[in-house]
Amino acid sequence: MEYLYEKDLRRMKLLILESRRHHAVTIEIAAILGIKPQAARKILIEECDMLLLENLPARCDAARKKGNEIEQKLGIHMLTQATHLISPDAGQKAVADVIEKIESGLEKEIALEEGRTGILELIRS
Amino acid sequence: MTSIIWYIREFLRPAWISRFLTAKTEPLVTPPYFRDFPVTTENECTQCLACMMICPAPEAIIVVKREGVWRPEITKGHCIRCGLCVEACPEDVLASGRILATKKEEKLLLSGTYHISINPKTCMGCGNCSVVCPVNREIDPSLRSSGTSRSNEVIMRVDTGQNKILHEEKCTGCKTCEEHCPNNAIRVARVVEATEGGKL
Amino acid sequence: MKKTVDISLPVGPVHPLFKEPCRIKCETRGEYVLSAEVELGYVKKGIERIMRGRPWQEVMFLAERVCGICSVIHNYTFIEAVEKISGIIPPERAAYLRVIVNELDRMQSHLLANYSYCYTIEHETLAMYVLNLRETVMDQLELITGARVTCAYIIPGGVRWDLPDDRAESLKSALDHIDSELTRFVRIFETGPFIALRSKGIGILTKEAAEAAYAVGPTARASGISVDCRSDHPTYQALGFSPVVRHEGDNYARIMARFDEVFQSVNLIRSALLKMQPGPVRGGGVIQAGSIQYRMEAPRGELLYDLVTDEYGRILEIAIQTPSIMNIQVCAHEMLTDAESAADITSIFISSDPCIACTER
Structure with a gap:
C-alpha cells in the first residue's frame, strides 16, 4: 500500500532510528542482511512508514523468536512480519530454497550466505 | 423494551429521587491530607541545606538569610510538591499536608552521601x-x-x-x-x- | 499500487473527542475508509534526554511525568528496574502497598478510557456516570498518597509511607461503592441497543494481526491473546492473578475487557488488604551500577524500561518503550482500514485507548 505524504519525512525517520532501542534493532537487521548499519538504516527509511518505524523494536521482539532454526538464522520473520521488507510468500520461498540447497549437499554456511544475498537483492529490487 | 424498563427502574430508585430533589453542589475544599507546597513551621533552620540537596526540581527551594534569620524559601512555579524536602529536613522546619506528622510517627528518614x-x-x-x-x-x-x-x-x-x-x-x-x-x-x-x- | 481516493480526510490534531493531540489522516471512498495514517509529534517532551545523568530521586519524578494518566506505573517500573539492578528487595508490606496504589491507578485509567469511548459514541449520560465514579478512585489515591496524579509514592526499598487502618477502612468502603455502582453501569453498557450498534462488530482486530504487530494490553486481550506482564510479577502471583481474555476483538470487547479489569483490580486490592501484615514499609538500599530491561503491565499494556546506571546510581542511558505506540500502530494499520463509516474512525481510535503523551515522551 502506498501512503500519501505531505512532506519529506526522511529527517524525522532518522531521528526515530537514533534512539537506543531502535539503534539495537537496526544493527540486528544489518547483521541479518550482512550489510552495514548505515545501509540498513537507509533501507528502513525508504521502506517503512513513520508508525511502523516507531513500533519497530516491539514488532521485532514479537518476530525474533518465531520459526525454526533456518528461519531464525535468516531472520525471515523479522523481514516479513516485523518490517514488511519482503512479502511473506517471498520469504517462505527463500527459506525453501536454502533448505533445498542444504539437502542437495551444499554446506550449511554457504547455503545461508547465498540465501542472504538473494534476500538482499529481493529487497533492493 | 427491556432497556426501557431498565431505565425506568434506574430513575425510580429512592436514592436517585432524593438526590434529584436535593441537588446541591458541594463546595470545593482542599482536603487536609493534600500534599501542598511546603510551608515553614516555628522551628529554627540550622542552614544544613538538606532540603536543597534532595530537591528534584531546579531552584525550587533555597535557604536564604532574611533579617538575620536563615529560612527556606519555596519558588512556587518550580516546586513540584513532591514533599521530599519535608522528609529530609532534620529539624522539622518544613511541613506539607500529612507528611510531617507521618514522618515523626513512622520515623521516616532520607539520608544522603555525596561523591x-x-x-x-x-x-x-x-x-x-x-x-x-x-x-x-x-x-x-x-x-x-x-x-x-x-x-x-x-x-x-x-x-x-x-x-x-x-x-x-x-x-x-x-x-x-x-x-x-x-x-x-x-x-x-x-x-x-x-x-x-x-x-x- | 495506488487506489482511487475520493478525499483525504484529516481528523485532528485538535478534536473535541481526543484527550490529547494527534492527527489521523484517512483516505476514504465515500464513507468507506481505505487506509489511515496517524501523525504524531505534537507533544514531544524529550524526557529521556533530560533523565540522563540524574539520580533516582530526580528521574523518579520525571518518569511519572511521562504520562499523566498512568503515572504510578511509570514510577513503579522505574523503581523496580533500579531495584533489580542493585538487588534491593522491598519489605512485603511495601510490595502489597505498591500493588494497591498501582491497581487504583489502573482503575482510574480504565474508567477514563471507557468514559472517553462512551463520550465518543455520544452516550454522554453513561460517560458522566463513569467519570463521576473515577473521582471516587482519585479521592482514594489522594487519601493514600497525598496527590491525585503524580503520586510519587514508590521509592527504592519500599514506599513513602504506610497505610494506617482507618484509611484502609475508607478504601474498603470506597471499593464496595465502586463495585456496586460499576455493576449498574456495565449492565447499562451491555444491554444498551444503541451502544451495541456503535460497538459490536466494529473495528475488528484479528488474533493474527494483533500477534504480528505485537499489540499489548486490553487491546490484545480483547482479541484473544492472553498476555499480561502481571502474571510474571511475584506479588501479583501471590495474589492469584490471571489475565482477563475476550475473543470478539471489536470495540465492544475492548471496552468490556477494561470494565472486567476494573472489577479484577477491585478484587486484587481487596485480597492485598487481607494479605497485608503489619511491618516496615522501607527497607533502605543504595542504587548501584548495572543495566537492565524491565517489563511491567501499564493500564495500556506492556511498559519497558531499558536503562544503564553508573556506580553512584545515576542514569547513564535510558529508553522507555510505552504500550500506546503498539496499539496506535495496529489501530491505524488494521482496525481503521476497511471501516464502514467515517463516523467510526474516532470511536475505533479511542477504543484502543491511545495515550499520545506516553508515545512521544
Missing part, C-alpha cells in the same frame, strides 16, 4: 572548583585571598596540573563546583537512601 567524580581527560587543572567550593573556603581561609591552598584538610586541591580529591566525605553536595567548571569535568553524585524506624 565527586572528575574526568581526568577533560580536567585541565584550572582550580575553579577548589576555589569556589564553600567548604574548602571555610577550611582554608587563604583560598579567599590567594586562590591557592597548602592545607591537606580541604576537599580537593589542584596538584601537579590535576585536581585531586582529598576528603570526599566533607562534601555537602551543593554542586557549586559543577556550575563553575568550564569543561563539565567535575560531577557530584547525590546518593540518597530511604529508611525508616531510625536505623541507618
